[in-house]
Amino acid sequence: MSRFLSELEIEELDDSEVRASDLKPDTDYFRLTEDLQYDSALAGNITVPAGFITDFASTPRLVWWLIPPEDCHYTRGAVVHDWIYNQHAFPKDACDCIFFEAMRALDTPQWKRIVMYLAVRWFGASAYNNERKQTVFK
Numbered sequence: 001m002s003r004f005l006s007e008l009e010i011e012e013l014d015d016s017e018v019r020a021s022d023l024k025p026d027t028d029y030f031r032l033t034e035d036l037q038y039d040s041a042l043a044g045n046i047t048v049p050a051g052f053i054t055d056f057a058s059t060p061r062l063v064w065w066l067i068p069p070e071d072c073h074y075t076r077g078a079v080v081h082d083w084i085y086n087q088h089a090f091p092k093d094a095c096d097c098i099f100f101e102a103m104r105a106l107d108t109p110q111w112k113r114i115v116m117y118l119a120v121r122w123f124g125a126s127a128y129n130n131e132r133k134q135t136v137f138k
Helices: 015-019 075-087 092-105 110-123 125-129
Strands: 010-012 030-032 036-040 044-048
Touching: 036 075, 036 092, 044 075, 075 092, 092 110, 092 125
Parallel strands: none
Antiparallel strands: 010 030, 036 044
16 A cells, blocks of 8 residues: 655745756746655555655646645645656656555545546656756755
8 A cells, every 4th residue: 555654844945046946937846855754555655755855746827726736635746746856766658657646645636637647648758758857956
C-alpha cells in the first residue's frame, strides 16, 4: 500500500528569488524545507530533498476555480511528480502513474485524480522533456 511517510514542509519563494533565477515569473514557487518521503507500491521509496523548488500542480489560471495549484488533496503528490519528472527518475508514463497512485494515497477525489492524471498524460511531455535538471538549494 502506498503512503506518504512525511508531511510537506515548505516556504514560499519571494519575488526577488524568482527574478534572480530562471523560473517563470508570475508563478508562485515553494521550497521544501524538509525531505518529503513517499513509499510507492509502483516505485519503492521516493525522497524529494529539502531545497527542491516546486509550483505544485502547473494548472492554467483558467481552471484554478476547479483545480487550484495548491489544493491540499494532491499537493504532496504534485511535488513527488515534479521531482521525478525533473530527475527523469522513471519513464514519463511511470511518473504519471506514480502521480495517480500518490493522489489515491492522499484520498484525492476520484474525478480529480482522473482529470489531473489525464492532464499530465496529454500535456506533460514538455515538462518531462525539459533537459534542465533543477539544482536543489538548501
